[in-house]
Amino acid sequence: MEMSLIFFSQLNMCESKENAFFKLTHGSGKEETSTEAKIRAKEKRNRLSLLLQRPDFHGETHASRSALLAKETRVSPEEAVKWAESFDKLLSHRDGVDAFTRFLKTEFSEENIEFWIACEDFKKCKEPQQIILKSKAIYEKFIQNDAPKEVNLDFHTKEVIAKSITQPTLHSFDAAQSRVYQLMEHDSYKRFLKSEIYLHLIEGRPQRPTNLRRRSRSFTYNEFQDVKSDVAIWL
Structure with missing residues (x-):
């Protein structure tokens, strides 16, 4: 039984999150015929979705902490x-x-x-x-x-x-x-x-x-x- 394997190495961090998400979820374009493979693909999509929603994934954490520190030390x-x-x-x-x-x-x-x-x-x-x-x-x-x-x-x-x-x-x-x-x-x-x-x-x-x-x-x-x-x- 042939199965298409999906690797996280396909995710290019320089690309937009939408393109990365599309590549990871669609792979090479071949249809998944195995129920087990579809389940694994769904789990990977869920994990990637959570990753993309994390603030530190977009570099927001450092900025937020800096703003808070500036507010605390302005006096x-x-x-x-x-x-x-x-x-x-x-x-x-x-x-x-x-x-x-x-x-x-x-x-x-x-x-x-x-x-x-x-x-x-x-x-x-x-x-x-x-x-x-x-x-x-x-x-x-x-x-x-x-x-x-x-x-x-x-x-x-x-x-x-x-x-x-x-x-x-x-x-x-x-x-x-x-x-x-x-x-x-x-x-x-x-x-x-x-x-x-x-x-x-x-x-x-x-x-x-x-x-x-x-x-x-x-x-x-x-x-x-x-x-x-x-x-x-x-x-």
């Missing part, structure tokens, strides 16, 4: 040390805000920094319609009772905002933003400076996954994955 220890000078110094640096946000997420209090960023973005509005739309979005997301990212504000501050939201100005959230800023400065910021996230940065070590604490309340809206100040977030 120099010298820059990170400056963040301990003051809370303002931390917030003035984009990477500082990113690191502080990562820390707040471990404590499930990232709504504070997100609200502060939203207020900073809101104060850049120029069009009346934009002011109305953004103020409403901020109020519903951070201020009103049972808001998905409700920040800790006293009743009086929330009441003033609720009354002004029908005719908002660029200063509608100033009191609330100041209150949240103080909470972060006197509480979260101090813990951040002692956290592993910050200590790894000033020591030039790569970040490690951090343990998350149980959240004290549930949310009904999607969480922010990253802190952004784009206008599209609030429209």
